[in-house]
Amino acid sequence: MAHTLPQLPYAYDALEPYIDAKTMEIHHSKHHQTYTDKFNTALEKHPELFEKTPQDLLKDLSQLPEDIRQAVVNHGGGYINHNLFWEILRPGQEDNAPQGALLEAINKSFTSFEAFKTAFTTEASTKFGSGWTWLCVAHTNEATKPKKLVILSTSNQDSPLSQGLTPIMTIDVWEHAYYLKHQNRRPEYIENFWKVANWAKAEELLKQA
Ligand SMILES: [Fe+2]
Known part of the structure; x- marks a missing residue:
């Protein structure tokens, strides 16, 4: 069975004004x-x-x-x-933030949500060329609780799965993801991404990892 393009779980304009x-x-x-x-x-x-x-x-x-x-x-x-x-996108809200088990794991791995956000933003802003920045679960031999999270970038379409990591949140930093609205202003696009990040979905993926 050939793989098929999935339907978006929302309309094309549902992420306005953050993603057009x-x-x-x-x-x-x-x-x-x-x-x-x-x-x-x-x-x-x-x-x-x-x-x-x-x-x-x-x-x-x-x-x-x-x-x-x-x-x-x-x-x-x-x-x-x-x-x-x-x-991991959904219609935006201004005070968008993780909760529950995900917040606990973020606090454990990065000290606070603000520190995580800064580190992820820096990683995504400075990723050279086309690629993705990820929040992943790093699997360890022992069942660590909360699970250890890591931030990393990959080039082109490389998946963190190939490095033994399980992605739970990501931003596409290829220019095709933001050029029409933001032109070369990637930091502006990342700032808008935080408004539409679907933390509930990321938490679900964390629990499955
Ligand atoms: Fe893309």
């Missing part, structure tokens, strides 16, 4: 569609791989056939990274 409708439409219906199509094209050379989840394919790159390995990293990564991105 035109950017959402192009990003979802053009960019994400292209990653989806090219991911499927790569897998058609080894159709048995359609039976695995894209996440499982990206968790162990060494098991991928060499002739499609980079295509799966690029387009399979682009496919699942955007799937996650749409899910």
Whole structure:
């Protein structure tokens, strides 16, 4: 079964004024569609791989056939990274902040939400070129509670799953994510991202990790 472009869980204009409708439409219906199509094209050379989840394919790159390995990293990564991105956005609110188990884990790993926000913003602002900044669960051998969280960036469409990390929050810092509204002003886009970050979804992903 070929992978399909997921429906957004909200309308293209639902994240206004923080993320504009035109950017959402192009990003979802053009960019994400292209990653989806090219991911499927790569897998058609080894159709048995359609039976695995894209996440499982990206968790162990060494098991991928060499002739499609980079295509799966690029387009399979682009496919699942955007799937996650749409899910961890939601219509904005000014006093948007994490709660519960997620807040506890953030406080434990970064001392406070403000310190986390500063560190994540710095990471996303200074990521050179195209890529993603992530909040991930770092798996350790012992069952640490609350779970240890880390901030990192990846280039292109590389997934943290390939590094053994489980992403629970992310921002797309490719220019296609913000150029129509913010042009070259990535910090302004990141500031708006905080208003539409879906902390409830991130907390759900933390619990599953
Ligand atoms: Fe993107």
